[in-house]
Amino acid sequence: MDLSKARWRKSTRSGASGGNCVEVASNLPGVVAVRDSKRVAGPALAFTPAAWAAFLSQVVDRP
Structure with a gap:
């Protein structure tokens, strides 16, 4: 999969120190x-938008 045109953004939950960060x-x-933001040349996981939305619906903060 060609990710050369990907515009990566860091998770809003990531700290400023550059520790355990996820980019999407x-x-x-x-x-x-x-x-993994520490391994930008490393592997990336790929999801369909529907699968990603399903994942996020299970991990977002709940009141």
């Missing part, structure tokens, strides 16, 4: 990519 690219058609 959702600008590509039909795919949401996720990677």
